[in-house]
Amino acid sequence: MNKILLLLIFVVFTCLKSFAQPANDDCSNAIIVACGATETGSTATAAIDIAPDCGPSLTITGPGVWYTFVGTGDAITASLCGSSFDTKIVVYSGSCGSLTCVAGNDDAGSACPSSGLNSIAYFNSGVGTNYYILVTGYGTATGPYSLNIGCIAPCVPVPANDYCSGAISLAVAADVSSCTPTTGTNSCANNSLINPSCVPFANINDVWFQFNTGTYTGITMEFDAVTGADTYSYALYTSCGGAEIGCGALTTGSISTISGLTASTNYFLQIFNNGGLEAGTFSLCLYAPAGPPVPPANDNCTGITPTTLVNGAAPVTFLGTTMYATVDAAFSTIAVWEAVTLTECSNLQIDYCGTNPSVMQSAFIYYTACPVAGFTAGTYDVSTCSDGNVTVRFYNLPAGTYYLPLLGGSPNTPGPYIMNAQSFDCSIIGIEETTITKNALLYPNPAADVLNIKGVFGKETIVTITDALGKVLLMENFNSSIDISSLSNGVYIVQIQGENYNHHERFVKAK
Numbered sequence: 001m002n003k004i005l006l007l008l009i010f011v012v013f014t015c016l017k018s019f020a021q022p023a024n025d026d027c028s029n030a031i032i033v034a035c036g037a038t039e040t041g042s043t044a045t046a047a048i049d050i051a052p053d054c055g056p057s058l059t060i061t062g063p064g065v066w067y068t069f070v071g072t073g074d075a076i077t078a079s080l081c082g083s084s085f086d087t088k089i090v091v092y093s094g095s096c097g098s099l100t101c102v103a104g105n106d107d108a109g110s111a112c113p114s115s116g117l118n119s120i121a122y123f124n125s126g127v128g129t130n131y132y133i134l135v136t137g138y139g140t141a142t143g144p145y146s147l148n149i150g151c152i153a154p155c156v157p158v159p160a161n162d163y164c165s166g167a168i169s170l171a172v173a174a175d176v177s178s179c180t181p182t183t184g185t186n187s188c189a190n191n192s193l194i195n196p197s198c199v200p201f202a203n204i205n206d207v208w209f210q211f212n213t214g215t216y217t218g219i220t221m222e223f224d225a226v227t228g229a230d231t232y233s234y235a236l237y238t239s240c241g242g243a244e245i246g247c248g249a250l251t252t253g254s255i256s257t258i259s260g261l262t263a264s265t266n267y268f269l270q271i272f273n274n275g276g277l278e279a280g281t282f283s284l285c286l287y288a289p290a291g292p293p294v295p296p297a298n299d300n301c302t303g304i305t306p307t308t309l310v311n312g313a314a315p316v317t318f319l320g321t322t323m324y325a326t327v328d329a330a331f332s333t334i335a336v337w338e339a340v341t342l343t344e345c346s347n348l349q350i351d352y353c354g355t356n357p358s359v360m361q362s363a364f365i366y367y368t369a370c371p372v373a374g375f376t377a378g379t380y381d382v383s384t385c386s387d388g389n390v391t392v393r394f395y396n397l398p399a400g401t402y403y404l405p406l407l408g409g410s411p412n413t414p415g416p417y418i419m420n421a422q423s424f425d426c427s428i429i430g431i432e433e434t435t436i437t438k439n440a441l442l443y444p445n446p447a448a449d450v451l452n453i454k455g456v457f458g459k460e461t462i463v464t465i466t467d468a469l470g471k472v473l474l475m476e477n478f479n480s481s482i483d484i485s486s487l488s489n490g491v492y493i494v495q496i497q498g499e500n501y502n503h504h505e506r507f508v509k510a511k
Contacts, residue, residue: 022046022065027096030066030132035074035151041065043085043135043142051090051134054101057195058090064136069149071125077150078103078121078133081112085143089119092132099132103191106138106201111274120203122191122275124154155188159207162189164240167208167268172219173287179222181283184209186272187228189279196235196270198247204233205275210268211286215296215324218259218289223250228273228280235270242268257289264297293324298336301370306339306401307421311346315422322408323415334408338419339370341401345426348394350404353385354418366394367403396426442494446508449485453478453496461498484509 024031025046033039046063053059069076080087088106092099103123112118117138125131135145161168161184173179189205213219225232236246236258246258250271261267273279298304298320307316318338328335342348385391394402404421408414441454453463461478465487473487478496487509496503 020045024065024067027066027132030068033067033069033149035072035149037149039067039147040145042144043137046142049134049136052092052099052101054090054104055193055195057106057201058088058104058193060136062137062140063142064134067133067135067147069131069133071127071129071131072151073127073154074125074151075154076123076125079148079150080119080135080145081108082114083118083143083145086117086138086141087119087145088136088138089121090134090136091121091123093129095130096132101193102131104193105191105203109202109274111203111276122203124190158188158190159185161207161209164208164268167210170209170211170284170286172211172214172216176222176287179285179287181285183281183283184271185281186275187279187281189275191275192272194270196244196247198235199233203274204272205279206270206272208268208270209284210266212266213261213263215263215294215321216288217261217263217294218257219261219286220289221256221258222285223254224283225252226281226283229278232271232273232282237268237270240268259289263294295324295326296321296336298338299325301337301339301372301403304337304339306341308341308343309421309423311344311423311425315420318419318421321416322406325408325414328405334414335405336408337403337405339401339403340421342397342399342423344399346397346423347426348397348402349391349422351385351391351420352389352417353387353391353420355389365405368400370403372403442505442507446510447484448511449483451482451484451494451507453480453482461496464495464497466493466495
């Protein structure tokens, strides 16, 4: 009887022991490991752990056990190769209850000869930093495992664009012939916690780039591997930590086109492979996809929202480009538009200081409606910025919205522009006072060969005729009859300028 009782006690004790949770089932009871250590055990009787998720592929869904490691300054490999189930490994720093994601992996693939479903985490350790290693499984998988800690001298230098926050800017060229490749490397890059949708489980060592689409709604990416493996992958995001909008493979000589992007928008590009012996250098070139470029958003006056100016306030700066603008019928050349709203009678100053190349970007005219029907030259004067760009001043404009064309065609050069707009009270001539004479009369208007000017002017009066772009076509001392027979049919502006007056008026040449 006593023997039977003892046997039952032994069986119960053995069963309880076999089903007991591992000693390191909780983070607070993590087992200390060091470089060169190999630990074996099983997660079969462990509990599901509550720990931070470190990415879509590193969500904690199964039982796990814990180890802790004090950083040595080495590059660390925490490997579960040789384990008997579909493993997952996650590395944290900090303390139990306040853990920060450092590294992790679901499937190591070819890096684990025993099984591609085993896991390896790589990370560069800081001297004296406490790390916590969670050994768990994919889904709810459990089983026997083998954990090996390897330490080697750290790989240096770590790429400056190892993280998205340090993404290197790439220019998008107009075409392949004008594209200058950028060289990059993922050698010594850290193991990423972000696994894109096309490579959801593998280790990835990545670097980051960013670009602005400019006038394009897509890009073409030309890729060449220089050293390391021939195969990389890419993923495209709306921002650091933002939505993924594209993912795919890259091989030496590959050309990938990504469409459906938004013009004038920043995107972030992740380039990666499995790292280790596969890491290396590569070249990358971005250029506009085949097909017509997309015009700027302000190609038509209907595509802009006017900006309200406050008299006496600081200038408002408009940045844009005339590149790829379409031909505007009002000028027979390419043009884009900006618009301002004045809430009271104002003197309006527009300058293009800082625009490079330094070219005249304005037609010296404005429109009071959109779509435009007929322009108004108004009363204005012109000067230049220190860099040779133009400053235009319109006087005594009533409250309303004014549409301002910026011309990109000849004689101007298509490209980026800077336009500063500032308004002042009509009673304040703070922008170089000019006395205006109102008694000039141009006739006939339209004129064929001769334009007559009637008025009282001094001996030092100069008459200048310009086209709508401001190009000087004729300049002479005042004469009541001006020969315009050499001008082509069109709209012109005559400026009558003397010591105490400055008068502008448009006329039409028609023959």
